[in-house]
Amino acid sequence: xxxxxxxxxxxxxxxxxxxxxxxxxxxxxxxxxxxxxxxxxxxxxxxxxxxxxxxxxxxxxxxxxxxxxxxxxxxxxxxxxxxxxxxxxxxxxxxxxxxxxxxxxxxxxxxxxxxxxxxxxxxxxxxxxxxxxxxxxxxxxxxxxxxxxxxxxxxxxxxxxxxxxxxxxxxxxxxxxxxxxxxxxxxxxxxxxxxxxxxxxxxxxxxxxxxxxxxxxxxxxxxxxxxxxxxxxxxxxxxxxxxxxxxxxxxxxxxxxxxxxxxxxxxxxxxxxxxxxxxxxxxxxxxxxxxxxxxxxxxxxxxxxxxxxxxxxxxxxxxxxxxxxxxxxxxxxxxxxxxxxxxxxxxxxxxxxxxxxxxxxxxxxxxxxxxxxxxxxxxxxxxxxxxxxxxxxxxxxxxxxxxxxxxxxxxxxxxxxxxxxxx
Amino acid sequence: xxxxxxxxxxxxxxxxxxxxxxxxxxxxxxxxxxxxxxxxxxxxxxxxxxxxxxxxxxxxxxxxxxxxxxxxxxxxxxxxxxxxxxxxxxxxxxxxxxxxxxxxxxxxxxxxxxxxxxxxxxxxxxxxxxxxxxxxxxxxxxxxxxxxxxxxxxxxxxxxxxxxxxxxxxxxxxxxxxxxxxxxxxxxxxxxxxxxxxxxxxxxxxxxxxxxxxxxxxxxxxxxxxxxxxxxxxxxxxxxxxxxxxxxxxxxxxxxxxxxxxxxxxxxxxxxxxxxxxxxxxxxxxxxxxxxxxxxxxxxxxxxxxxxxxxxxxxxxxxxxxxxxxxxxxxxxxxxxxxxxxxxxxxxxxxxxxxxxxxxxxxxxxxxxxxxxxxxxxxxxxxxxxxxxxxxxxxxxxxxxxxxxxxxxxxxxxxxxxxxxxxxxxxxxxxxxxxxxxxxxxxxxxxxxxxxxxxxxxxxxxxxxxxxxxxxxxxxxxxxxxxxxxxxxxxxxxxxxxxxxxxxxxxxxxxxxxxxx
Numbered sequence: 007x008x009x010x011x012x013x014x015x016x017x018x019x020x021x022x023x024x025x026x027x028x029x030x031x032x033x034x035x036x037x038x039x040x041x042x043x044x045x046x047x048x049x050x051x052x053x054x055x056x057x058x059x060x061x062x063x064x065x066x067x068x069x070x071x072x073x074x075x076x077x078x079x080x081x082x083x084x085x086x087x088x089x090x091x092x093x094x095x096x097x098x099x100x101x102x103x104x105x106x107x108x109x110x111x112x113x114x115x116x117x118x119x120x121x122x123x124x125x126x127x128x129x130x131x132x133x134x135x136x137x138x139x140x141x142x143x144x145x146x147x148x149x150x151x152x153x154x155x156x157x158x159x160x161x162x163x164x165x166x167x168x169x170x171x172x173x174x175x176x177x178x179x180x181x182x183x184x185x186x187x188x189x190x191x192x193x194x195x196x197x198x199x200x201x202x203x204x205x206x207x208x209x210x211x212x213x214x215x216x217x218x219x220x221x222x223x224x225x226x227x228x229x230x231x232x233x234x235x236x237x238x239x240x241x242x243x244x245x246x247x248x249x250x251x252x253x254x255x256x257x258x259x260x261x262x263x264x265x266x267x268x269x270x271x272x273x274x275x276x277x278x279x280x281x282x283x284x285x286x287x288x289x290x291x292x293x294x295x296x297x298x299x300x301x302x303x304x305x306x307x308x309x310x311x312x313x314x315x316x317x318x319x320x321x322x323x324x325x326x327x328x329x330x331x332x333x334x335x336x337x338x339x340x341x342x343x344x345x346x347x348x349x350x351x352x353x354x355x356x357x358x359x360x361x362x363x364x365x366x367x368x369x370x371x372x373x374x375x376x377x378x379x380x381x382x383x384x385x386x387x388x389x390x391x392x393x394x395x396x397x398x399x400x401x402x403x404x405x406x407x408x409x410x411x412x413x414x415x416x417x418x419x420x421x422x423x424x425x426x427x428x429x
Numbered sequence: 430x431x432x433x434x435x436x437x438x439x440x441x442x443x444x445x446x447x448x449x450x451x452x453x454x455x456x457x458x459x460x461x462x463x464x465x466x467x468x469x470x471x472x473x474x475x476x477x478x479x480x481x482x483x484x485x486x487x488x489x490x491x492x493x494x495x496x497x498x499x500x501x502x503x504x505x506x507x508x509x510x511x512x513x514x515x516x517x518x519x520x521x522x523x524x525x526x527x528x529x530x531x532x533x534x535x536x537x538x539x540x541x542x543x544x545x546x547x548x549x550x551x552x553x554x555x556x557x558x559x560x561x562x563x564x565x566x567x568x569x570x571x572x573x574x575x576x577x578x579x580x581x582x583x584x585x586x587x588x589x590x591x592x593x594x595x596x597x598x599x600x601x602x603x604x605x606x607x608x609x610x611x612x613x614x615x616x617x618x619x620x621x622x623x624x625x626x627x628x629x630x631x632x633x634x635x636x637x638x639x640x641x642x643x644x645x646x647x648x649x650x651x652x653x654x655x656x657x658x659x660x661x662x663x664x665x666x667x668x669x670x671x672x673x674x675x676x677x678x679x680x681x682x683x684x685x686x687x688x689x690x691x692x693x694x695x696x697x698x699x700x701x702x703x704x705x706x707x708x709x710x711x712x713x714x715x716x717x718x719x720x721x722x723x724x725x726x727x728x729x730x731x732x733x734x735x736x737x738x739x740x741x742x743x744x745x746x747x748x749x750x751x752x753x754x755x756x757x758x759x760x761x762x763x764x765x766x767x768x769x770x771x772x773x774x775x776x777x778x779x780x781x782x783x784x785x786x787x788x789x790x791x792x793x794x795x796x797x798x799x800x801x802x803x804x805x806x807x808x809x810x811x812x813x814x815x816x817x818x819x820x821x822x823x824x825x826x827x828x829x830x831x832x833x834x835x836x837x838x839x840x841x842x843x844x845x846x847x848x849x850x851x852x853x854x855x856x857x858x859x860x861x862x863x864x865x866x867x868x869x870x871x872x873x874x875x876x877x878x879x880x881x882x883x884x885x886x887x888x889x890x891x892x893x894x895x896x897x898x899x900x901x902x903x904x905x906x907x908x909x910x911x912x913x914x915x916x917x918x919x920x921x922x923x924x925x926x927x928x929x930x931x932x933x934x935x936x937x938x939x940x941x942x943x944x945x946x
Contacts, residue, residue, distance in 0.1 A: 046931060048939040056944075064944070122885060122903060124945040155839050156885075161892035165903050165945075172946050183893070257939055259885070260931075326930035332922045334712060352708045356921065360914035360933075361907070361943040406937040 008314050009035040009282070011426050012302060014289045014341065015321030015329065017042020018412055019397025019419035021272045022095070023319045025102055026423025028279035035313070036281060037304050039288040041269055042327060043398075043411075048120075048257035049231065049264025051099070051108065053092075053129025053413035054084070055115055058365065058404050064173075068129055068413070069112040081402045084410070086377050087417040095420035096130065102275040103268075108132055117141060117175070119148075121157050121230060121258030123165025125173055129413055132264050134238040137226045137254035143176040147224035148256070149217055152185040154195050156259045157230035159183050180224065184216040201235040201263045210241060214248035226252040231263040236270060289322075292342050297391045299342070317392045317429030319422050320344075320373075320381070324398035330372065337371050339399070344373050344381050344389060347401040365407040372401030379422045392429050394422035431624040433457045433591070435792055436611050438598055438640055439632035440464060442574065443776040445581035446785030446804065447630055452588035453807065454793065454800035459591045459624055460582065461598060461613060463636075464865075473736035474574045475657065475683040475690045477668055478502055479779045480515060480567040482542060485534045486527070487674060491755045491780075496540045498780045499570060501805045502577075505782075508811040509576045513684060515569025515668035516545070516554055518721050519562045528672050532565065542567050556665050556722045569668040571683060574778055580809040587810070601629065601643040601770070608644060608769040628792045631772040632784075635737050641772055646765045648772065650739040653695035656706035657736075658714050658920060660689045661729040661877050669721050680717035682725065691718045691725060695738060706733035711919045730920035731877050740775065756784045758791050769795060841890070842883040844876020852890050864888065864909045877925075879917060881932035884909050903945050910936060 011027045013020045016038025028034045053068040059078070066074070069089060076085045084092060093112060100108055110116055110130040117140040118126045125140060138146075148166070150159030163181025170177055186209075195203075203209055221227060227245070233255055234241035245253045255264065276283060287306045292299045301314040322329030322341060330346060331338050337346045348371040349355055355368035376382045379394040396418035398411065405411030437447045440462035448460040481495030503510045519528055528544075535542040543566045550564035551557050557564075586592050595616035602609040602623065610625040631640045641648040669682040683690045691714045706714075711733050718725035756775045762768035771791055776784030786802045793800065838848040851871050864880070867873065867887055874880025874887075888906055891897045897905070921929050936942045 043934070046934060052938060055941075120940045122906070122940055122942070124903060124940050124942055126939070126941045153839070156889075158889035158892050160895070161889045161897075161902055168903075169945060259935060259939075324930070326927055326934065328927075332926045334715075334922050352712065352922065355708070356918040358705070358915060358918070360911050360918075361937075363943075406933055407943075409938060409941065411934075411938055 009033045010315060011035070011317045011319065011423075011429070012037060012313055012315040013319040013321055013423075014038070014302065015042065015319075015323060015327075015397065016040065016283070016285055017321065017323055017327065017397060017415065018044060019415035019422075020319065020321030021269075021276060022099060022102075022416050022419030023321055023394075023396055023423035023426070024281050025272065025276055025279060026098060026420050027319075027426050028276065028281045029098075030424070030427040032427055034279075034281045035284060035315070036276070037284045037287050037289050037302070037313070039286065040327070041285070042323060044265040044269040045262050046260040047262055047265050047412060048126065048128070049132050049135065049255075049262055049268065050118065050126065050128035050257060051110070051130035051412045051416065052405070052409040053112055055127035055129075055409040056407060058408050064115065064127055067113050067115060071408075072112065079402055081374060083375075083400045083403050083414045083418050086375060086379065087421050091421055092413070092417045095417045098420050099130075099416045103271045106133060107271065109136060117173075119146075119162070119166050119179070119228065119256055121162060121256050123162040123167075123169060125166075125169045125175075126257065127409065132238075132255075132268070134231070134233055134242060134255040134264060135257065137252040138228055138256060140170065140173075140175050140177050143178075144225040145178040145180065145223050146226050146228055147221055147251075148179060148181045148228045149220070150181065150183045150230070151195075151200070152183055154197070154200060154230065156197060157256075162256070180222075182217075182220045184213070184220070186213055186216060196261075197230050197232055197258065198235065198261055198263055198266075200230075200232040204232050204241050205234050205236070207244065210244055211248070214245055217245075218249055221249055221251055224251055226254060228254050228256045230258055231255045235263060236267065238267065289341055292318075297388070299390055299393050302341075317394070317426040319426055320393055320395045320399060321397045321419065321422070322399055324372065327398070329397075329399040337368075339373055342381070342390060342393065345383055347371060347374050365404045369404045369406055370402050372403070373399050374401045378425055379418060394426050396422035431459065431622060433459045433624060433626050434796060435459075435628045435630060436461060436624050436626040437630045437632060438611070439634060440578070440594075441632070441634055442578045442581060442778060442781035443634075443773055443784045443788075444630075444632040445578050445585060446781050447632060447773070447788050448585035448590040448592070449581045449588065450785045450789040450802055450804045451792065452585045452590035453803050454789065454798060455589075456793070456796065456798060456800075457589065458585075459593060459626070460585060461596045461611070461624075462592070462594045463597060463633075464595060473657065473734050474778055475681060475692045476571050476574050476685055476778065477515075477681065477683050478510065478570040478572055479777070480569045481538070481540050482515070482517060482531065482535055482565070482567040482569075483670065485538060485540065486531055488755070489534060489538055492534075492540065493538050494755070494783060495777075495779050496538065496568075498783050499568065501782060502572065502779070503570050505805065505808045506572060506577060506580065507808065509580070510570050510572045511684075512568070512570045513667035514553070515567050515670065516550060516557075517565040517567065517670055517672035518550065518557065519564065519672045520558075520560055520720060521562060523562075523671065523673060527674065528563070528565065531672065535567070540567065554666055554669060556724055557669070558721055558723050561721070565672060571668065571685060572778070573686065576812060577778075577781075577809075580812075583810050584807075598640060598643065601640070603644055603767060606766050606768055608767060628769045628771065628795060630788055630792065631770070632776070632788070635739060637739065637772055637774065641761070644761065644767050644770055646761055646767060646770075648759075650774075653697060653738045653740070654704065655695055655736050655738060656693045656710045656714060657734050658691040658706070658711055658730050659685075659732040659734075660691065660725070661731050662689065663687050664689045664722055664724050664728060671721065680714060680721075682718050682722055688731075689725075689728070691715065693717075704735050704737055705915050706735045706919050708919045710735075729877065729924050731925060732879055732916040733919040734916050756780055756787055758784075758787050760791055762795075841886045842871075842873035842876065842880075844878050845872050845874075847871050847873040847883075849890060852887055853894070864905060878928055878932065879913055880909070881913065881917075881928070884913075903942065907942060907945070910942075
């Protein structure tokens with residue numbers, strides 16, 4: 007099997023880089039042992055909400071924060087891509103999806119309610135969540151279901167009310183739990199299972215009947231992420247008509263239904279561009295020729311296959327996804343054995359407070375890249391001439407503190423994919 | 430106001446053991462626990478019923494007492510003691526003379542011990558390192574300390590003792606050189622109450638000095654620190670430790686049901702405010718354990734924790750204080766002129782019953798009661814009975830075993846397969862339950878993710894039942910996660926770290942909880 011570009015890693019950054027390379031007419035293959043974090047994430051594209059220097063204040067726009075990063079952290083992935091590059095990447099991301107599927111830009115933060123009643127500042131928001139934005143005032147009703155795991159309206163609503171007061175937002179929230187016989191018979195439904203069942207119009211009607219009397223003066227009604235598994239549009243529109251209010255989804259615990267929808271959209275876009283998706287296959291190692299990677303070995307159907315390409319994109323993720331491996335002795339990059347920038351020892355990986363405003367030193371560990379996203383050593387020398395690096399494996403970002411994970415994935419994925427076409 | 434004969438302050442095995450002993454002698458008493466029986470030392474303890482061999486050379490008197498009690502507990506708590514045996518293993522470089530000295534002392538003390546060749550030792554304990562030269566097999570056993578404390582408390586309750594949980598002692602009632610009871614506050618209701626009593630026993634382990642100070646008695650204590658690592662799987666059949674003076678290294682590998690606890694030797698306590706295990710200590714524990722049992726290096730660690738041991742500064746001149754393992758009952762009437770007030774020190778898990786007996790004897794002498802101790806004869810309640818017998822009054826019933834799911838039940842804790850009905854069952858009396866209480870009572874959150882995933886689910890159940898102060902649930906969640914982190918970050922590498930990265934992504938990226946008040 008010969009390709010121009012092989013992308014290792016099927017998370018958000020890998021898929022975006024594959025799409026960008028394919029857009030330029032390259033033959034692209036994605037080798038991935040899993041779906042990355044798309045099924046763990048909220049469904050929103052977090053661009054950046056907080057300055058990593060320990061400030062806990064919300065205020066500056068993502069664009070302003072990116073400018074500060076550019077001045078302060080030259081190696082930060084956002085700095086490597088640059089503001090205009092980030093904007094192009096966001097435009098490209100949106101172009102892969104159905105028209106209007108995601109809204110938002112780097113010039114403002116959107117604040118959404120979460121399933122535990124906290125406020126989540128984010129960048130791009132799926133259409134299913136748009137009506138939940140908290141800068142709009144008015145009353146909101148939040149609906150939970152008896153027997154539905156991982157979403158409790160009596161938990162969420164009072165917490166959200168407290169969060170809104172704290173943030174001096176004027177929205178008002180009320181929580182209700184409804185019992186639907188057709189659901190409770192099945193007991194212990196998950197959000198995903200319920201989302202599948204809500205594609206059934208009859209059940210949707212039953213739920214609308216239960217919820218309608220509760221709407222009262224609420225101008226919008228929030229549900230857990232159950233508005234259809236593959237498509238949320240028809241379910242949402244149907245409920246909006248019957249409830250006479252806008253309807254939105256509330257991001258919550260994984261497995262993520264909005265993440266599944268996004269993964270489907272992007273995979274469809276890749277299929278249309280003729281990208282070969284080898285999902286479930288694991289890259290084991292690489293064959294080198296001088297400073298270039300010639301091929302990678304892939305475990306496929308119980309055999310080991312050698313795959314050649316002119317260029318490679320390393321999008322294997324961070325510690326969570328195995329792109330970086332954490333041993334007691336240190337952090338390693340397993341595929342190419344690239345040097346990993348990291349704290350001096352395990353004793354200083356973490357601070358003793360989980361929510362320490364400074365963040366944890368380990369969280370900024372990773373592979374260092376130059377502006378072309380080539381992996382480099384400490385002196386900035388290029389280590390692999392035909393390999394680009396993107397996503398969570400890159401050093402210097404702190405998605406936990408900055409709230410920048412999916413934005414960095416899209417920005418660096420797009421840039422890596424575009425540049426790889428020069429190989 | 431309440432009236433009783435004896436108030437016992439403390440929540441561990443010794444305190445519960447005293448309540449059991451006294452109530453079996455028909456003496457009315459109240460056991461006052463600061464939290465529930467799982468709080469404090471009991472959940473920070475390795476659970477070894479020592480054979481005495483560890484201390485035989487340094488403190489033969491205590492060693493004999495250990496062995497004697499080890500046999501009694503194995504008998505009265507048969508249903509939840511695991512007679513694992515223990516191995517003292519000799520590695521290259523270890524003192525060969527010590528092993529002969531130890532065997533001779535054990536023979537003199539009547540503690541059964543067998544010298545095993547490397548091969549025999551390996552047959553008995555296949556996980557041992559090939560470097561092991563030889564070993565001594567001794568009759569160590571293990572017990573779940575929480576279950577043991579609980580069984581004592583339940584037995585005490587059956588014999589008429591009152592169990593009060595979540596009670597803070599605010600003051601000691603002392604009149605004319607005599608203790609008359611305690612002034613206490615119930616944490617759940619905020620209610621303050623005087624308990625009048627003829628005797629008060631201070632068995633509050635790490636807090637003994639603070640309690641004694643309430644009666645105006647200075648009680649200067651020495652402190653040492655123990656650090657522990659809990660692993661996801663069980664590595665050994667029995668207890669494994671080095672055949673050395675315990676003060677040298679003394680790392681212990683203790684099987685604990687399906688998990689393993691690795692423990693350091695007591696360390697000097699430098700900072701009393703910082704009772705946590707550090708990553709460096711964890712690495713040392715694992716390296717030391719790995720020398721005896723190599724799989725300790727590979728297994729997934731799921732939590733690290735530490736505890737303080739207290740000891741009287743000077744006891745026997747010939748023994749360094751930290752090595753002294755004996756029990757001390759202080760009669761403050763004799764020592765400090767405060768009659769009716771006693772402090773129990775030095776009771777270990779293995780000798781808790783003996784400590785309870787000695788304290789009860791002292792109280793009986795003062796009360797003029799001639800009844801003899803019978804706690805060594807009567808068996809403790811069986812584990813399965815602990816789940817069904819709701820104790821009277823102020824103590825919730827307990828479900829130590831996972832129950833069969835009921836219709837409509839859903840799994841809350843995926844690691845330990847705990848269902849929502851079990852969580853609901855644990856909520857027997859209304860009040861501001863903490864997450865920790867529920868986890869102790871149900872076993873939810875003690876598996877490999879250490880409550881990282883199920884804590885929000887448990888809080889949701891509380892919210893659905895209207896049992897949470899409305900807008901305080903995220904504060905409770907934050908506090909729980911912060912506390913949990915102290916036990917997780919020292920062991921966060923490999924699979925543990927991967928799971929932790931997911932939990933942090935949910936908490937901080939999806940929920941932005943770090944910016945919630």
